[in-house]
Amino acid sequence: MTKPMDxxxxxxxxxxxxxxxxxxxxxxxxxxxxxxxPKYDPDTCIKCWRCYIMCPDxxxxxxxxxxxxxxxxxxxxxxxxxxxxxxxxxxxxxxx
Amino acid sequence: xxxxxxxxxxxxAADAVGLCDVDVVAAYPITPQTHVVEHLAELCASGHLDAxxxxxxxxxxxxxxxxxxxxxxxxxxxxxxAQGLALMAEIVYIASSMRLPMVMFLANxxxxxxxxxxxxxxxxxxVRDCGWVQVFCQNGQEVYDSIFxxxxxxxxxxxxxPVMINVDGFALTHVIEPIEFWTKEMVKQYLPPFQPIxxxxxxxxxxxxxxGMPEIYTEAKKALDVALWNxxxxxxxxxxxxxxxxxxxxxxxxxYRTEEAETLILxxxxxxxxxxxxxxxxxxxxxxxxxxxxxxxxxxxTEELIKALAGARDVIVLDRALTPGxxxxxxxxxxRTLMYAEPNRPNIYCMVAGLGGRxxxxxxxxxxxxxxxxxxxxxxxxxxxxx
Numbered sequence: 405m406t407k408p409m410d411x412x413x414x415x416x417x418x419x420x421x422x423x424x425x426x427x428x429x430x431x432x433x434x435x436x437x438x439x440x441x442p443k444y445d446p447d448t449c450i451k452c453w454r455c456y457i458m459c460p461d462x463x464x465x466x467x468x469x470x471x472x473x474x475x476x477x478x479x480x481x482x483x484x485x486x487x488x489x490x491x492x493x494x495x496x497x498x499x500x
Numbered sequence: 501x502x503x504x505x506x507x508x509x510x511x512x513a514a515d516a517v518g519l520c521d522v523d524v525v526a527a528y529p530i531t532p533q534t535h536v537v538e539h540l541a542e543l544c545a546s547g548h549l550d551a552x553x554x555x556x557x558x559x560x561x562x563x564x565x566x567x568x569x570x571x572x573x574x575x576x577x578x579x580x581x582a583q584g585l586a587l588m589a590e591i592v593y594i595a596s597s598m599r600l601p602m603v604m605f606l607a608n609x610x611x612x613x614x615x616x617x618x619x620x621x622x623x624x625x626x627v628r629d630c631g632w633v634q635v636f637c638q639n640g641q642e643v644y645d646s647i648f649x650x651x652x653x654x655x656x657x658x659x660x661x662p663v664m665i666n667v668d669g670f671a672l673t674h675v676i677e678p679i680e681f682w683t684k685e686m687v688k689q690y691l692p693p694f695q696p697i698x699x700x701x702x703x704x705x706x707x708x709x710x711x712g713m714p715e716i717y718t719e720a721k722k723a724l725d726v727a728l729w730n731x732x733x734x735x736x737x738x739x740x741x742x743x744x745x746x747x748x749x750x751x752x753x754x755x756y757r758t759e760e761a762e763t764l765i766l767x768x769x770x771x772x773x774x775x776x777x778x779x780x781x782x783x784x785x786x787x788x789x790x791x792x793x794x795x796x797x798x799x800x801x802t803e804e805l806i807k808a809l810a811g812a813r814d815v816i817v818l819d820r821a822l823t824p825g826x827x828x829x830x831x832x833x834x835x836r837t838l839m840y841a842e843p844n845r846p847n848i849y850c851m852v853a854g855l856g857g858r859x860x861x862x863x864x865x866x867x868x869x870x871x872x873x874x875x876x877x878x879x880x881x882x883x884x885x886x887x
């Protein structure tokens with residue numbers, strides 16, 4: 405697994421900054437940028453999947469067993485698109 | 501050993517690129533580089549060279565194609581000049597930072613305005629900090645030999661950096677000189693096939709040109725700086741190997757009649773041949789003067805330069821570019837910075853000359869030397885300016 409970016413020494417950088425491990429952007433937790441957090445009410449949710457489709461960070465996924473959606477806060481930047489798109493007002497943004 | 505023929509330097513350089521069996525040429529014609537690109541187009545069209553010739557719509561695209569081509573593992577060549585380099589500049593920095601091997605023939609020409617197609621070094625100094633290996637040529641044979649050398653250095657895994665060959669526009673590009681050609685066997689012996697460190701290939705997926713957050717940008721730049729410094733010994737090694745093959749020995753710092761010299765002229769490019777004539781004349785009249793030809797501009801051969809300059813009393817730098825509003829012109833600034841910590845540093849004077857194709861004769865060089873020694877100016881001095 406790739407080291408956190410702020411620990412990589414200059415000697416460890418591949419020539420030209422080439423990334424040899426595909427998908428290692430997932431090691432970078434962009435959720436740290438968040439200032440607002442979505443608050444989700446599963447009872448109001450009509451399971452239309454719109455939040456899942458619209459999330460630009462693929463941070464929302466279905467939990468089939470419990471028939472709800474869950475957020476991965478390692479990557480949710482708190483952009484609020486899910487709350488804006490939700491037709492049932494099941495998601496509201498709160499200060500994080 | 502190959503044949504010696506009288507040929508225009510640009511055509512010979514294009515022939516050398518052909519002999520290197522280049523895979524991709526992406527270039528846009530611009531005076532005084534045009535003949536290089538035209539001749540390569542001819543070689544491709546006539547079937548003498550099996551290469552992809554990309555007639556791009558601008559220099560920005562030319563350098564972008566070169567980056568893609570080098571990333572795919574193809575031997576890559578481009579050529580440009582002045583405004584073309586200015587348009588390329590954005591991607592020029594990217595090529596080196598991504599460690600993409602390629603060779604650029606830069607026909608040195610003054611930057612506009614006023615619009616000039618003539619020779620000086622303002623174009624190359626604009627991208628001084630681009631992170632490429634940068635060499636200057638004194639004569640046609642050197643330009644021709646530099647093509648093979650540049651590919652060898654650029655593609656060496658210890659280097660993996662683009663190489664820029666600086667060729668004075670018209671003063672070198674358009675003159676006919678006797679040039680000793682290489683044979684195909686010599687090229688085969690000298691230049692191994694290009695085996696890049698990383699390539700764009702579906703079997704081994706990599707990401708090239710990813711962005712760098714503030715946490716990593718400094719480390720990426722440090723890595724480039726070290727890579728460029730480390731290319732120095734490879735540049736010299738490739739010149740030494742060429743000497744064994746051709747009998748012509750090139751050095752990063754070339755000395756001319758410097759024995760017991762109190763005064764040294766330091767310059768880069770074709771002006772060195774003119775300066776050597778001035779040195780001959782001044783030596784005949786008993787003056788202790790010599791000349792230093794700085795062939796390798798990046799990475800700067802610091803140790804060799806310090807050694808060459810430390811014994812002199814006065815150094816007159818012939819600068820072919822102006823730094824308006826700056827402490828001094830580019831070459832002089834560099835030499836002064838380098839010598840600042842030396843206990844026996846010489847006086848270093850700047851003579852800006854030959855801007856926008858203004859002729860510099862051996863007599864001009866003698867006048868410049870005398871003016872600098874009498875004047876002892878500390879800033880830059882624009883030689884021959886009227887008014």
